[in-house]
Amino acid sequence: MTLDQDYLESGYCLVKHFIHGAELSALREIALRFKASWIDTNREFYSTRAVNAAYLTNGEHINEADRLSLFQLIASKKLRLQLKKVFRQSPAFMNTQLFFNPYNKKQKNYWHRDPQYHLNIEQQKRALQGADVVHFRIALKDEPGIELVPKSHKNWDSEEELSVRMQTNGRVNSDDLSSGKLIPLQAGDLLIFSANMIHRGVYGLNRLSLDILLCDAVPKLLEFAQEDCLPQLQVLKYLTHPEVFELTRKIKSNH
Numbered sequence: 001m002t003l004d005q006d007y008l009e010s011g012y013c014l015v016k017h018f019i020h021g022a023e024l025s026a027l028r029e030i031a032l033r034f035k036a037s038w039i040d041t042n043r044e045f046y047s048t049r050a051v052n053a054a055y056l057t058n059g060e061h062i063n064e065a066d067r068l069s070l071f072q073l074i075a076s077k078k079l080r081l082q083l084k085k086v087f088r089q090s091p092a093f094m095n096t097q098l099f100f101n102p103y104n105k106k107q108k109n110y111w112h113r114d115p116q117y118h119l120n121i122e123q124q125k126r127a128l129q130g131a132d133v134v135h136f137r138i139a140l141k142d143e144p145g146i147e148l149v150p151k152s153h154k155n156w157d158s159e160e161e162l163s164v165r166m167q168t169n170g171r172v173n174s175d176d177l178s179s180g181k182l183i184p185l186q187a188g189d190l191l192i193f194s195a196n197m198i199h200r201g202v203y204g205l206n207r208l209s210l211d212i213l214l215c216d217a218v219p220k221l222l223e224f225a226q227e228d229c230l231p232q233l234q235v236l237k238y239l240t241h242p243e244v245f246e247l248t249r250k251i252k253s254n255h
Contacts, residue, residue, distance in 0.1 A: 004085035004192075011153030011197040014183060015082060018138060018190035027073065028140040028187075030066045031098055031210055037061035038098075047103045051201065056096040056210075058228040068238060070096065071231045074212055075239035079136065083214060083244075086134055086192055091214040092247040094133060094225050099201055099209040108174035109203055111165045113152075114195035121166075128154055131216035133195035138210045139185035144202035146191060147180045153194035161198055185209070217247050219255045227252065 006013040019027065038053045038061050039046045057074075059067050073079065074093060083091055115127045132153075137146070149161060161179060163171040182202065183191060193199065195213070215221045225248050236242040 003088065007086045007192060007194075010150040012148060012150070012183070012191065012193035013085070015190040015192065016186070017188050018078070018082075020188045024140070024188045026069065027138070027210065028208065030062060030069060031056075031140055031208060033066065034061045035098060035100060035208075049102065049104075049107065051102050051107075051109075051203070052097050052099045052211075054095055054097045055226060055229055056098060057230075058226065068231075068235065071235060071239055071245070075241045075244060077240050079212070080241045082136065082190065082192060087132075087214070087216065089217065090243055090247060091134070092217045092222055092225070092251060093230070093244040094213040094215045094221065094248070095229065096213065097211040099137075099207065099211060101203045101207045107203070109200045110173040111161070111175075111177060111180075111198055111200045112173065113165065113198055116165070125156055128156065128196055131218040131221055133213060133215040133221060135191075135193050135195055136212040136214065137185075137191040137193070138212070139187055139189045139191070140208040140210060141187050141206045143185050143207040143209065144204045145182060145184040146193070146199055147177075147182045147202055148193060148197055148199040149177065149179045150181055152179075153197040157198065165198060214244060217251060219251055222248055222251050222255075225252065 004013050034056050042050065056062065057067055057070050113124060114133065115124050119127060157165060158179065161177060163169040164173055164175045164177055167173050185191060230245050230249055
């Protein structure tokens, strides 16, 4: 399979009806069980500002059966086919996140590039030419989707984009961007997009999306991967393509 031209050029691609039927229902139920438990232990954070929760596979908020189901999805043949569309070499597993609506209905969404939270401006520019982190977002319910700036995974911000994203020159990160493009999502759709690109989630409806984050097998990126989110060795035999987890563990153990 060749690399996806839409992804290479625009930084994202949409796969309609990636999962459906009983598989979609089961995944949604796992996500809802995780969310309920996570809210119980993060009530203040949830009620004040949270729009996502991370580390679903560390087992703190789901049982072993649900955990295995998530590992099987991440290591499935059909997700593997999608990985080959955007990675030249075998990627490594990084993290999972669950996205939902903020508790406060007046809370505004915000434009960002994922690396801006740990890199300065010059480092962010260099990151556009470096290794990639990719979100594989599965919508578990119909939702307004994601707004993103096409080609910003390789192109640096315009003056407008930088002012809004970094909240300078009287702009705030919830301002609309003239370059933004809305990608609505239906339950079961898969949106693949680079973490480097300028984007924001759009709140509304019963927003519930599972993000699987994979990355180029680079030690610096995998500093963000947590050991307790990987399957134990005896679980690997139940997975179709355990390579994404094995690569993460190998790189982390060598550094």
